[in-house]
Amino acid sequence: MHNKIKVLLVGNPNVGKSALFNALTGKYVAVSNYPGTTVEFTQGEVQYKGNSIEIIDTPGMYSMLPISEEEKVARNLILQGNPDWIVNVVDAKNLERMLPLTFQLIETGIPVILVLNMMDEAKRMGLEIDCEKLSQILGLPVIKTVSIKKIGVKDILNLIINAPYTYKPNSIKYDNEIEQEIEKLINFIKGDYKISKRLLSILLLQKDEEISDLVKVNENEDIIDVANTSRRKLEEVFRVSLDYMIALKRQLVAGEIVQKIFKKVAKEKESKVVSFISAITIHRIWGYPILFLVLYFGLYKFVGQFGAGTLVDFIETNIFEEWLLSGLTNLIEEGIKNDNIKELLIRDYGVITLGLKYAIAIILPIVTTFFLFFSILEDSGYLPRLAFLLDRVFKKIGLTGKAVIPLVLGFGCDTMATMVTRTLNTKKERVIATILLSLAVPCSAQLGVMLAVLSTSSTLLAIWVFILVLIFFIVGYFSKYFIRGEKTIFFVEIPPVRIPKLSNIIIKTYTRLVWYFKEVLPLFIYASLLIWVGRITGIFDLLLKIIAYPLQFIGLPYESAKVFLFGFFRRDYGAAGLYDLHKQGVFNNNQLLILSVMLTLFLPCIAQFIMTVKERGLKMGISIALFVTVFSILTGYLLHLIINVFLGISL
Amino acid sequence: MTELIEKQEEILEQLWISKNEKNKNSVTYEVLGVSKHSEEISSLQKEGLINLDDEKVWLTEEGDRKGEKVVRRHRLAERLLVDVIDVSGKEIHDTACKLEHYLKEGIEDKVCTLLGHPKTCPHGNKIPPGACCNVDVKVGDKYVVPLSSLKFGQKGKIVFISGISDKNLQSLASMGILPGAKIVVKQTFPSYLFGIGNSEFAVDKTVADAVYVRIEKD
Ligand SMILES: Nc1nc2c(ncn2[C@@H]2O[C@H](COP(=O)(O)OP(=O)(O)OP(=O)(O)O)[C@@H](O)[C@H]2O)c(=O)[nH]1
Numbered sequence: 001m002h003n004k005i006k007v008l009l010v011g012n013p014n015v016g017k018s019a020l021f022n023a024l025t026g027k028y029v030a031v032s033n034y035p036g037t038t039v040e041f042t043q044g045e046v047q048y049k050g051n052s053i054e055i056i057d058t059p060g061m062y063s064m065l066p067i068s069e070e071e072k073v074a075r076n077l078i079l080q081g082n083p084d085w086i087v088n089v090v091d092a093k094n095l096e097r098m099l100p101l102t103f104q105l106i107e108t109g110i111p112v113i114l115v116l117n118m119m120d121e122a123k124r125m126g127l128e129i130d131c132e133k134l135s136q137i138l139g140l141p142v143i144k145t146v147s148i149k150k151i152g153v154k155d156i157l158n159l160i161i162n163a164p165y166t167y168k169p170n171s172i173k174y175d176n177e178i179e180q181e182i183e184k185l186i187n188f189i190k191g192d193y194k195i196s197k198r199l200l201s202i203l204l205l206q207k208d209e210e211i212s213d214l215v216k217v218n219e220n221e222d223i224i225d226v227a228n229t230s231r232r233k234l235e236e237v238f239r240v241s242l243d244y245m246i247a248l249k250r251q252l253v254a255g256e257i258v259q260k261i262f263k264k265v266a267k268e269k270e271s272k273v274v275s276f277i278s279a280i281t282i283h284r285i286w287g288y289p290i291l292f293l294v295l296y297f298g299l300y301k302f303v304g305q306f307g308a309g310t311l312v313d314f315i316e317t318n319i320f321e322e323w324l325l326s327g328l329t330n331l332i333e334e335g336i337k338n339d340n341i342k343e344l345l346i347r348d349y350g351v352i353t354l355g356l357k358y359a360i361a362i363i364l365p366i367v368t369t370f371f372l373f374f375s376i377l378e379d380s381g382y383l384p385r386l387a388f389l390l391d392r393v394f395k396k397i398g399l400t401g402k403a404v405i406p407l408v409l410g411f412g413c414d415t416m417a418t419m420v421t422r423t424l425n426t427k428k429e430r431v432i433a434t435i436l437l438s439l440a441v442p443c444s445a446q447l448g449v450m451l452a453v454l455s456t457s458s459t460l461l462a463i464w465v466f467i468l469v470l471i472f473f474i475v476g477y478f479s480k481y482f483i484r485g486e487k488t489i490f491f492v493e494i495p496p497v498r499i500p501k502l503s504n505i506i507i508k509t510y511t512r513l514v515w516y517f518k519e520v521l522p523l524f525i526y527a528s529l530l531i532w533v534g535r536i537t538g539i540f541d542l543l544l545k546i547i548a549y550p551l552q553f554i555g556l557p558y559e560s561a562k563v564f565l566f567g568f569f570r571r572d573y574g575a576a577g578l579y580d581l582h583k584q585g586v587f588n589n590n591q592l593l594i595l596s597v598m599l600t601l602f603l604p605c606i607a608q609f610i611m612t613v614k615e616r617g618l619k620m621g622i623s624i625a626l627f628v629t630v631f632s633i634l635t636g637y638l639l640h641l642i643i644n645v646f647l648g649i650s651l
Numbered sequence: 652m653t654e655l656i657e658k659q660e661e662i663l664e665q666l667w668i669s670k671n672e673k674n675k676n677s678v679t680y681e682v683l684g685v686s687k688h689s690e691e692i693s694s695l696q697k698e699g700l701i702n703l704d705d706e707k708v709w710l711t712e713e714g715d716r717k718g719e720k721v722v723r724r725h726r727l728a729e730r731l732l733v734d735v736i737d738v739s740g741k742e743i744h745d746t747a748c749k750l751e752h753y754l755k756e757g758i759e760d761k762v763c764t765l766l767g768h769p770k771t772c773p774h775g776n777k778i779p780p781g782a783c784c785n786v787d788v789k790v791g792d793k794y795v796v797p798l799s800s801l802k803f804g805q806k807g808k809i810v811f812i813s814g815i816s817d818k819n820l821q822s823l824a825s826m827g828i829l830p831g832a833k834i835v836v837k838q839t840f841p842s843y844l845f846g847i848g849n850s851e852f853a854v855d856k857t858v859a860d861a862v863y864v865r866i867e868k869d
Binding site for chain 1: 815816817818819820821822823824825826827828829830831832838840841842844847848849850851852853854855857858
């Protein structure tokens with residue numbers, strides 16, 4: 001039995017690494033038609049002809065000089081992960097653009113396999129690639145694949161188990177002046193490293209901090225100075241930044257290589273439907289009505305009305321209440337004598353009656369429909385198009401088009417979305433997006449319940465939407481000025497429109513749901529437990545009184561305190577509480593509106609708070625939470641003044 | 652280049668602006684900051700570029716033509732400094748004042764072409780058109796302009812990228828947006844969309860302003 005063989009899948013974003021991972025391991029990771037979905041890495045194992053091979057899917061990276069967080073994750077896997085092989089996945093039809101990364105991977109000194117993926121698309125575009133010649137030029141094994149159809153996948157595995165690696169990869173030669181400095185540094189490095197001294201030297205020249213820290217440990221301290229002097233010298237000679245000089249050289253060589261190995265043959269006709277969709281979704285005029293339609297049908301009709309309405313009704317009344325609940329209640333009522341335990345399980349706030357019911361009957365259908373919707377958006381390639389359409393508007397609130405991804409995802413789950421803000425370019429953008437997610441983007445569970453509660457009056461619904469949109473932009477607008485940071489620019493790759501694969505959508509929705517419920521279901525149960533403890537000890541009532549006190553100044557009845565107390569655990573939990581109370585007819589419309597707005601703005605759920613702290617740090621997390629709370633209360637008060645005192649109307 | 656000629660050119664420039672943009676045909680010696688008997692005034696008069704009386708000076712027809720050229724060179728120099736060399740602030744004017752005198756005919760039109768026959772200087776003043784500006788419309792010469800000024804369907808090659816941070820430059824480069832790349836413009840609103848090879852990219856105005864392209868006609 002051999003030792004485990006460790007293989008890293010590395011490549012630019014959106015080239016099909018995850019799809020290849022799935023094909024290799026049979027395990028599922030999110031495959032999506034959006035650059036940068038793999039924020040963390042995924043591990044899997046295959047047994048192949050008696051070998052066990054560990055495969056790691058890394059986040060997309062453009063170069064070994066990392067700029068974004070994802071790139072850092074990917075690079076660390078290469079530098080520290082001790083891989084036996086690097087499988088460099090490229091999009092065959094964009095080979096020229098992707099070869100520079102291949103050159104850098106060659107420089108690591110780790111055995112590299114070049115995988116030309118998406119050969120089906122390349123063929124459709126009329127591109128033929130001379131693999132043998134490419135292999136010769138680069139000195140690498142080259143394999144063609146169509147990973148979504150598992151074509152060529154076995155070849156990779158065969159190559160991996162048939163070690164030793166007999167190839168002699170050809171490193172790129174930079175200009176003489178640069179080579180001299182590289183040579184100088186190589187001679188300076190004495191220690192043993194997992195990657196080649198050549199790449200270490202290049203990265204030192206490029207002033208890479210992590211690498212500097214790494215070599216500082218073992219090397220003569222002078223090495224950093226030497227590298228900096230070299231860099232300065234070179235920049236004086238070339239009059240541009242060295243990084244740029246090097247990037248240019250790599251691209252130049254890539255261009256030359258591609259010239260030699262690409263052959264244009266007749267192009268297959270592009271599907272008319274696909275190219276029409278591709279054009280119209282980003283059209284300067286039609287793009288916007290389509291955006292509206294997508295949101296209207298996707299969010300409002302499908303998630304809101306179908307998910308939160310039809311499905312919730314069905315599951316709640318037909319499955320949960322009639323079937324599950326009545327059976328269980330009877331069983332417990334008869335079987336258990338202790339009143340406290342009954343209370344814990346099946347009374348008003350019981351784990352089953354409240355926790356499970358909210359989670360399964362109300363939240364599950366809503367979140368499922370949302371994730372279905374989102375997965376379709378993602379796989380079709382619509383999200384970056386949305387970014388393109390909205391960049392201008394988003395600039396006004398200190399964000400760029402890229403922020404649509406976390407913000408739209410926020411309508412599904414704010415916690416997940418907060419995690420995804422990592423993909424934004426600057427710290428300023430990340431902070432603004434986090435604030436907006438915490439404050440003005442209701443998650444699908446909450447959204448669904450709010451839609452249900454407010455659907456009794458379309459005026460209420462319209463006012464609620466209006467206020468939230470207004471707050472979103474006002475807060476965004478001011479954050480732009482109050483949160484310091486560099487000016488942000490927008491550039492994003494627009495992937496081709498692809499017809500989403502049903503199986504992929506379903507698996508993806510499923511994985512997201514699993515993630516969601518792992519985070520969320522325990523919170524629902526804990527909340528029920530805490531409330532139960534609170535009730536039998538009397539703390540609950542005390543808290544209710546404390547919260548209810550200030551609420552009366554906003555014209556809200558005593559019962560609304562419950563909503564806030566629940567809302568502390570999760571916003572949607574509070575919303576679900578609101579839903580129940582509303583059905584009992586506790587509120588008039590004015591109160592309902594104020595309460596809905598406040599609750600939507602209110603402190604994010606605990607999970608999101610934790611995520612915010614994790615991503616943005618404790619200080620920022622607490623500041624945002626405080627800001628949101630104060631803002632929500634003030635808005636409630638303001639609305640009360642306007643509606644009840646000033647206008648004196650009842651809606 | 653003698654100092655005398657530089658001073659003369661500056662006087663012509665001032666007179667031309669006064670006449671053509673401020674509707675004041677003549678300028679006093681006081682405003683010009685020279686005396687009636689100075690060398691530059693007398694040699695300008697000798698060349699038949701200006702007329703004068705005891706208080707003020709005005710351009711002859713020939714002087715007007717020459718003045719226009721000087722203004723054109725000054726404003727082109729400003730454009731060159733701002734767009735290509737990336738100078739800002741007071742430097743623009745001071746350097747342009749020196750540079751304008753070195754842009755002789757021929758070079759001046761080449762600079763104009765390089766800049767894509769700009770209509771205004773960075774301060775928004777009109778740049779008097781030269782011979783090259785009219786030729787171009789007919790012949791369709793190659794020239795370098797920011798990506799943001801290309802139209803739908805236009806093709807070109809990236810010549811240089813300037814005016815954004817090194818870090819952003821680096822990320823653009825790693826995505827394949829760098830000098831030498833052939834681009835084709837696919838959309839200019841609400842942001843800029845262009846193709847390189849078989850990929851498409853969307854960028855905002857800041858980036859589109861920073862990427863300079865030599866337009867290629869096919
Ligand atoms: N036609 C075709 N499409 C493919 C192929 N491989 C992947 N795709 C599609 O390309 C898109 C991107 O695939 P992913 O596997 O998510 O790409 P990735 O490299 O993991 O992307 P990140 O995780 O964002 O870095 C998806 O829509 C896939 O369905 C292929 O061989 N042919």
